[in-house]
Amino acid sequence: MRWNLLVLFTLVLSAKAWDDGDLEVFDVVEEVNQNFYELLGVTQDASPSEIKSAFKKLTLKLHPDKNDAPDADVQFRNLVSVHNILKDPGKREKYNEVLKNGLPNWRSAIYYYRHVRKMGLAEGSIILFIIITFGQYAVGWAAYAEKRFTAEQILNSRGKKHSKKSGFDQGLSEILDQLPKPSVKDTLPFQIPRFAWWLVTAIPRGIIELRRRLQEQKEEAKRQKKREEEERLRADREAAAAAEAKAAGVRKRRAWVPPARDGCLLDPADEPDGGPVFVPVKQPAPPVITGGLWTDDDLAELVRLVKKYPGGTAERWERIAEAMCRSVPEVTHMAAKLKDNCYKIPGQEAEQPVVVEPPKKVKTRKAEETSSGNWSQTQQKALETALAKYPKGGAGDRWQKIANAVPGKTKEECMQRCKYLSDMVRKQKQKEEEEAQQNADGDVTEQDNE
Known part of the structure; x- marks a missing residue:
């Protein structure tokens, strides 16, 4: 890459070494295609006055008004161009060098520059497009050849014997076979139309995708807003429930307080001023009621406290007993009795009458045996063996095979017998599960009573 840049920079500098005068001389020489001195009829070392005199004579002869030749205009224009070159000492000297060395050939950068500077924009673009196309195709093949050459070098460096043993050469050959070869379709004349078609078709898809993403963002914003609203409402409900619970407090049973007395002879006399200060004694906690009667209000209070402190609450029965001013055994005993008797709070709706469903007709064992016939021990053993031998999912008619293995029984009788046993x-x-459940319920009731 650096060498390419260096060559290009050298060509540019060599082109810049020629000025406009040189380019003008080259263009006139190429257009006239004749020796200037021979055209004017003078020698190469003629003086400027001789050149001017010869130009005037030829002007009178080659002027389009006096020259009847078809290319009179071209001859007169060439004469003027030659006179302009020779009357200028600098250009005349450059022309003499051209006569001596000739015009720059295709090996010089000025050769291409002279031809390119005469082209129009469209012509130059087409030529550049063609050059890039060929260069792109050549670079593609060069890259492909380089990859193959590198793979072959790697294969040769590992050794053929080692590569055959490890299968490396086979894998490398498969990779080389799958390597895409350069194609004309990968050049600019095909790439530009494909890009234009992709651009035309991609714009609508891009607009649709943009709309879809905007719609998803709007829906996500709505969902986020809804979640925030639900969080706020839940927080408000929790705060309101906490405030309500704090305001309600824990309902406790009021203890009996004796009425106040006006006075008594046994009361101590008032101390005089300056005497000792009387310190009130803290009243003891109300005594625990044991063995007292349970009223409907007490039972309703017990039901409410049991619901307030559900199973699993730490020190559940101690809290309930403390709230009701009763002992723990008495409270647990009464709770177990309420559970067994299904106690209802006064004013609660009565239970709905239980609708007794009529008994369903159930097939008895006798009917089953009658429908399937009598089975001997040998037939029963043959049936069990056939069921194990012909499991479900096998090929053919399973029950027919089983009936063939059981002596004296048909296919329908075997199917009925199997259903009856199941x-x-x-x-x-x-029945066993119901008995186990009843035993577990009995154990739970005994623990609650304790």
Whole structure:
């Protein structure tokens, strides 16, 4: 890359070494295509006055008004251009150098510069486009050849025997086969239309995608706002519930307080001024009621406290007993009795009458046995063996195979017998589960009573 830049910079400098006078001389020489001195009819070392005199004579002869030749205009224009070059000492000297050394050929940068500076914008763009296309195609093939050459060098450096053992050469050959080769479709004449088509089709897709993302952002903003609103409402509800619970406080049973007396002879006399200060004694806590009667209000209070302190609360029965001013055993005993008797708070709605469903007809064992026939021990054992031998999902008619293995029984009888046995096993399991549940409930009740 650096060498390419260096060559390009050298060509530019060499082109800049030629000035406008040199370019004008080259253009006239190429256009006239004849020796200037021979055209004027003078020698190469003629003086300026001789050149001027010869120019005047030829002007009278080659002027378009006096010259009937078809290219009279071209001849007269060439004459004027030659006279302009030779009358200027500097340009005449450059022309003499051209006569001596000739015009710059294609190896010189000025050769291309002279031809390019005469081109128009459209012509130059087309030529540049063609050059870039060929250069792009050549660079693509060069890159492809370089990759293949690098792969071959790596393969040769590892050794053929080692590569065959490890399978490296086979993998490398597959990679080289899959390596895309340069194509004409990868050059500018094909890339520009594809890019234009992609741009035209991508704009609508981009607009649709932009709208979709904006819609998603709006929906996300709505969801976020809704979540914030729900959080605020929940916080308000929690704050209101906390304030309500704080205002209600813990309801406690009032202890009996004796009425105040006006006076008594047994009361101590008032101390005179300056005497000792009487310090009131703290009243003891109300005594715990044990063995007292339970009124409806007490039972309703117990139900309320049991709901307030659910199972799992730390020191549940101690708190309930302290709130009701009763002992813990008495409170737990009464709670167990309420649970067993399904106590209802006065004023609570009565229970809905239980609708007794009519008994359903159940097939008895006798009917089942009658429908499926009598089974001997040998037939039962053959049925069990056939069921194990022909499981579900096998090929063919499973029940027909089982019936063939059981002597004296049809396919329908085998199916009914299997269904009957499955129902018996299921009912036995249900009965065992109900008994286990009843035993567990009895243990829980005994623990609550304790």
